[in-house]
Amino acid sequence: MFSLQQLFGKSDKFYELLEAAAREAHESVRLVIELMNTPRETSKLDDLVLARRKEKKISEQISAELVTTFVTGLEREDIEDLARTLYKIPKSAEKLAERFLLAGKHVEGVDFSKQADLMAKATDVVLEMMQQLHTLQDLEKIKAMNDKLQYVEGEADKHMMDLLRDLYSGKYDALRAIVIRDLYELIEKVVDRCRDVGNSVMHIVLKNS
Numbered sequence: 001m002f003s004l005q006q007l008f009g010k011s012d013k014f015y016e017l018l019e020a021a022a023r024e025a026h027e028s029v030r031l032v033i034e035l036m037n038t039p040r041e042t043s044k045l046d047d048l049v050l051a052r053r054k055e056k057k058i059s060e061q062i063s064a065e066l067v068t069t070f071v072t073g074l075e076r077e078d079i080e081d082l083a084r085t086l087y088k089i090p091k092s093a094e095k096l097a098e099r100f101l102l103a104g105k106h107v108e109g110v111d112f113s114k115q116a117d118l119m120a121k122a123t124d125v126v127l128e129m130m131q132q133l134h135t136l137q138d139l140e141k142i143k144a145m146n147d148k149l150q151y152v153e154g155e156a157d158k159h160m161m162d163l164l165r166d167l168y169s170g171k172y173d174a175l176r177a178i179v180i181r182d183l184y185e186l187i188e189k190v191v192d193r194c195r196d197v198g199n200s201v202m203h204i205v206l207k208n209s
Contacts, residue, residue, distance in 0.1 A: 022130035028090035122194035149198035
């Protein structure tokens with residue numbers, strides 16, 4: 001049976017740091033969704049930048065702890081990879097928010113609700129994985145959560161194709177089409193980053209089960 005508590009040791013900080021990183025990633029996506037719903041509230045971008053900075057500090061703390069901590073049974077490269085992958089979520093969310101605000105009137109009337117829902121679902125699963133990982137002894141449960149992430153990512157890909165089909169129909173002027181496509185791709189990247197976290201967790205679990 002696999003348990004991060006067995007691998008990290010009872011007194012280490014890695015589980016808490018990784019969960020904290022997942023919380024900041026989750027908060028970043030929540031904030032970017034709020035910003036997309038209420039674009040005039042630009043203060044949300046400041047909150048998003050703060051969440052990303054917190055995530056970066058957590059990632060740096062993990063790297064510092066790895067220098068002085070011996071991790072039994074788990075390669076430090078795996079911890080670094082997971083921390084790095086988690087950090088890419090708020091980084092991508094911040095870039096999406098910046099581009100969304102720059103888009104201005106070009107996105108008026110565009111419905112992003114489906115994509116926002118997919119981003120929210122993906123980060124919900126990421127947070128759940130990190131909250132439970134230290135006590136999970138059921139490989140199938142980890143696999144089920146990862147499968148859910150893969151499903152959400154697949155749904156995002158299919159929705160993206162539908163959106164692009166509409167975008168390329170000719171009813172949009174060229175600049176508006178370019179701006180909207182750019183945002184579509186950035187939203188998809190946030191979901192892809194969440195999928196990458198799931199893949200990293202599965203890699204660790206399978207290696208140590």
